[in-house]
Amino acid sequence: MSEELYETNRSAEQLAGDEGGFPEQEQTPPGLTTEMTPRPDHGEESWVGRDRLKGLKALVTGGDSGIGRAVAIAFAREGADVAINYLPDEQSDAEDTASWIEKAGAKAVLVPGDLTDEATARKVVDDAAGSLGGLNILVNNAGAQWARREQGLEDVTTEQMDQIFKVNLYALFWVTQQALKYLGKGDSIINVSSIQAYDPSVALLDYASTKAAINNFTVNLAAELGPKGIRANAVAPGPIWTPLQPATKPGESMPKFGSDAPLGRAGQPAELAGAFVFLASPAEASYVTGTVVGVTGGKPVF
Template sequence: MASKSTRDKRASSTKDDASTHGKETDTGATVRRQKAIQSRVDARDEEKPKKTSEKSPVQAGEGAQPENPLPEQHLSKPGHEHMLNPAPKFLAPHYLGSGKLQGKVALITGGDSGIGRAVAVLFAREGADVAIVYLNEHQDAQDTRMYIDREGRRSLAISGDVRDAAFCNEAVAQTIAAFGQLDILVNNAAFQEHCDSLEDLTDMHLQETLQTNIAGYFHMARAALPHLKNGSCIINSGSETGLFGHKGLLDYSATKGAIHAFTLSLASQLLPRGVRVNAVAPGPVWTPLNPADKSAEDVAKFGADSDMGRPAQPEEISPAYVFLASPVTASYVNGVVLPVMGGPGG
C-alpha cells in the first residue's frame, strides 16, 4: 500500500493535471498578446545605436556569480528558464533549513522560474508545502515541482493568468483543496517590456503591465485573505525601479511603486487580524524576465551598471523572502519594503 505522502503527491499531481486542462486557450491568448507587444518593441530596438558599459563585478557571496558580458540572447515571451544561458542559480546549496516554515503552506505566483522558483525551493527546505502559479511555462513549472519534492515537501502547479480574478480565486481554492490551509502568499508574477518613449507606449502594452503587475496582486490577496489567519503573511515582489524609477520602464516602474504603496497600506489594514504584509525590492536579477525584454546586446550588459557591477542570482534574493515569511525571524516586521539591490544606489 502506498504511503500517505505518496498518495498526497499523486493527488497533487492529479490536481495539477486537472488545473491546466482548459486553461491553454486563455493563457495562450495572453502569451500571443505579450509576444505581439514584444515584437513591436524589438522592431524599434533594431534602429537604436548600441551602448557600451564598463565596471568590474563584485563577488561578495558564495561561489562565482554572473559576470558581464553575459551571452547575448533574447527570449520569446513569456520567457523560459530552461532556455536561459547560463542557467540561473536557485538551489542555494550553502543554505541550511531549520524548520522556520514547518507545517506551513505557501502559494507563490510566478513560481515556475526566477525569484519565484528560488523562493519555492527555500520555503520547502524550511518545511513548507508549496503551490506555484504560472502562465504556461509547463516545463519550468514541472522542474520547480521536482526541486520542491526533492526537499521532501508536497507541491502543486497551477496554470493560469493572474489578470483574471476568477482564476485567482480558483488557484487559492485548489491550494486549499490540496493542502487544507494557506499561510503564506507571495505575489511575484510580472510582465515587463521596455518602452523608451511614452508616445510609443500602446494601450495594450500599458494594460498588460497594469493588469498583471498590480491588479493581479490585488486579485490574489483578496482571494487568499479569507484563509489567512493570525500569524499568516503576504510578501509582494517590488523592485528598485519602484524606488528610483527607470526611464525605459515607465509602466513597469509605476506598477512596482504601486506595489510598494499597496504593501504599506495593506499592512496597516490587516495588522489587527495578525496578518503581516511586506515586500522585497530586488535590483537586477538573472532570471528570464529581462532576457525576454531586452535586446540580446543589452542582455550581455545586464546588471553591469548596478553597484556590484553584475546582476544577482535568484538564490541571493530568496533568503529575504524566508526572513519575511517566518514568524521566527520577522514577527515584528510589518509594512516594510526590503531592498536587496547589491548597494544603496538606483
Template sequence: MSESTKQNDFPTRRTLLTGATLGAAALAAEAVPRRSFATAKERQSVSLADPVKAYPSAPFHQSLQSWPGLQSKMHPTPDCGEKSYIGSGRLKGRHALITGGDSGIGRAVAIAFAREGADVAINYLPQEESDAKEVIALIKKEGRKAIALPGDLRDEKFCQRLAADAQTQLGGLDCLVNNAGYQHFEDDLLNLTTDQIDQTFKTNVYALLWLTKAAVALMKPGSSIVNTTSVQAYRPSAGLVDYAATKAAISAMTRSLGKQLVPRGIRVNAVAPGPFWTPLETTGAQPADVVSTFGSDIPYKRPGQPVEIVPLYVTLASAESSYATAQIWESTGGMA
C-alpha cells in the same frame, strides 16, 4: 563569462540567522555536503567569500526569448538554489502559494520554502510548464507537498479559484508570495500602447489585489504575505514607465495593506530586487544590448542570482519577523 559557465560551478550557499530583526538574515558561501538541511555544527562554521566574485558577470551570450521565457534556455543558468540553498526548518508546517514560481526569483522562493519545511503551491503560465515540472520535482524531493496551479493571473475569477484551490490542496494557506510580473522596455512614450499598459497593470497590480483579497479571506492570524516590488518603484528607468508605475503601486499597497491587516494578525511586506538574472530580462524587459551587459553598471558589476535574495523572503514569511509589517527590504548589489 562564457556560455560554458554552468550552475554547478557556482559556490554552495546557505542562510545564516543572526537575530529576528532587519539584519537577521545573511547569505554566506560555505562548503558543505549537498543536502537540504545543515547541521548545527555547519551553521556555526561559515567560510567567507567575496560576494562580488561569487557569480558570473557580463558579457552574457544570451539570446532574447519570446515572452514569458524559460529558465532552461538561459546562459548561464540562474542559480535558484537547486544545489546551493541549505534550509534549517524555519517554515516547518507552513502552507505557501507562490506566483511566478516556475523560474527566477519565484522558483528560488519555492525551493527555499520547501527546504525550510513548507508545503508549496506554485502558479505559472501554461507555456512555462517545463520549468514548473522541475520545481515541482525539487519540492517533492524534500518530502513536501507540491501543487502545480497553472493559469493566467489577469483573470479575476482565476485568482479567486487559485487561492481556494491552494488552500484545499495544501491543507491550508498561511503564506502568499505575490511574485509574478510583466515588464517590457519602451523608451518612446508615443509607442507605449494601451495593450502593453493593460497587460503590465493587470499582471503586476490587479492580479496582486485580486489574489490577496481572495487569500486574506482564507488566512488565519499569524499568516504572512510577501510581495515582489522593485527598485524601479523609486529609481525608475526612462524606458520602463508603465512597469515602474506598477512597482510603485505595489510598494504603496504593501505599506497600506500592512497597516489594514494588523487587526487580522496578517503581516504584509515586500522585497525590492535590483538587477537579477532571470528569464524576465530576456523577454523584452531590456534592450538586447543591455541584456549582454546586464548588471555591469552597479557597484557589484554583476546581476544578482535568485538564491541571493531568497533569504529575505524566508525571513519575512517566517514567525521570526513577527514585528515586521508594512516594510520593504532591498537587495540591490550596492545600488543607492
C-alpha cells in the same frame, strides 16, 4: 563568512560575465529557464534549510522560474508545502521546480493559470489552499514588463499597459483578496516590488509605476491587516538574472545587465531567497510588517 556561504556568493559572481552581465540573447515572453545562458542559480545546490517554516503552507505566484523558483525551493527546504502558479506555456519550468520541492520532502502543488483573468486568479488561490489544506504564506511574485522600446512614454501601447497593469496590480489585488479568506493570525503576505520603484528606467515607465504602487499597497495592507495579526511586507529586487530579462529586454543589453549595481553584477535568484524566508517566518519576523526590503546589489531603496 562560512565556507558554504562563500561558495554561494562566489558561484553568483562566476555566473556573471567580465562586465557583470551575460551573453547576448533574446526569448519570446514569458521566457524559459532552459533557454537561458547561463542557467540562473535558484539555490538548487546551495540552500540549506533550518525548519524555519515547518508545517506552513505557501502559494507563490510566478513560482515556476526566477525569483519565484528560488523562493519555492527555499520555502520547501525550510519545511513548508508549496503551491506554485504559472502560465500554461511555462509548464516545463513548473514541473522542474515541483521536482525540487518534492526532493526537499515537501508537497508541491501546481496551479497553472493566467492571473490577468479575475475568475482564474481567484480560482488559483482556492485551488492552492484546497490542495495544501490551508494557506499561511502568500508571495505575490508574478510580474510583467516590456523594455524593447526606442523611446519611453511615446512607445507605450495600450495593449502593453493593460498587460503590465493587470499582471502587476490587478492580479495582486484579486489574489490577495481571495487569500484573506484563508490567512489568519501569524500568517504573512510578501509582495515583490523593484528597484524600479525608486530608480526608474525610461524604457520601463509603466512597469516602474506599478512597482511604486505595490510599495503603497504593501504599507496600506499592513495597516489594515495588523489588527488581525497578518503581516504584509515587500521585497525590492535589483537587477536579477531571470527569464524576464531576455524575454522582455533587447538582446544587446544583456552583456552589461546589472553592471551598474555597486557590486558590479546582476544578482542570482538564490540571493533573494533569504529575504523571503525571513519575512515569511512567524518567529524571526513576528514584528516586521509594512516594510520593503531591498536586495539590490547596493542600489538605494529610499
